[in-house]
Amino acid sequence: MGSSRKYENHPMNVKDALKGLLDLSSLMLDLAYASVIHDNSELAKQVVDLEASINELRDAVLVHMSVAVRSMSDAERSLSVFRAADIASMMAYEAVEVARMVLRGLRLHPKLREGLMEAEESVDIIKVHDGSVFEGLTIEEALMISGVGFNVIAIKSGDRWIINPDESHRIMRDEILVVRGTREALERLRTLVEGDLG
Incomplete structure (x- = not known):
């Protein structure tokens, strides 16, 4: 019942x-x-x-x-x-x-992992450092200023995981972003998140 x-x-x-x-x-x-x-x-x-x-x-x-x-x-x-x-x-x-x-602690062979990371589209884990241009922005705002397409699929904020966050989520210092995109987009994104627009 x-x-x-x-x-x-x-x-x-x-x-x-x-x-x-x-x-x-x-x-x-x-x-x-x-x-x-x-x-x-x-x-x-x-x-x-x-x-x-x-x-x-x-x-x-x-x-x-x-x-x-x-x-x-x-x-x-x-x-x-x-x-x-x-x-x-x-x-x-x-x-x-x-x-x-x-x-269980099983790991990929380094060559296989390297091959996966070189795929046209991949997933990266990026930490938001102090002074990052993304700090304080919403995901939607970060998408607009980045000039590249990416999808934030998860965020670690402190001890809490946010799965499939809304675009209104505000990115804070020391948060860890799990993002999906092309290799070029992820490289550009890492530069922005970890540093500045340069």
Whole structure:
């Protein structure tokens, strides 16, 4: 009874739940990738902790779609949603397995790590130093002045992790940014975050 009531009162519809599932699974892959190439166990733990959210979103999709099926044609139309939910969930679970490898102390061969870091798009971990031009700016403002495209996928602020921060988040000194972008964008971004416009 408690479980069914949970979904009856759930404000999220199928579209929002599926979008959340797809977005979160993609984010988890990025975080797991960053945890591997930077050998960062803190990021790996964040990925493992997000598994519960994936399970909740997946269950929300499956329950709401199951309730909506009234006929064979409804069932056939719902297949694409079920498949998308399964694919997103599998991606997330793969990310969790990668993160657990990091937590177990397994490391990539240096050559393989080097190859991953030289990919056209990558993930970097950058600390905001004193005097950085980004200090005090929102993510949206930082995007505008940087002149490059990037996506802040996580921020460590003190002992707290902020996953998928809003663009209104104000960047503070000593925060650690986990960012995704092209190699050129990340190099430019590191210069800006760690120093000045030069």
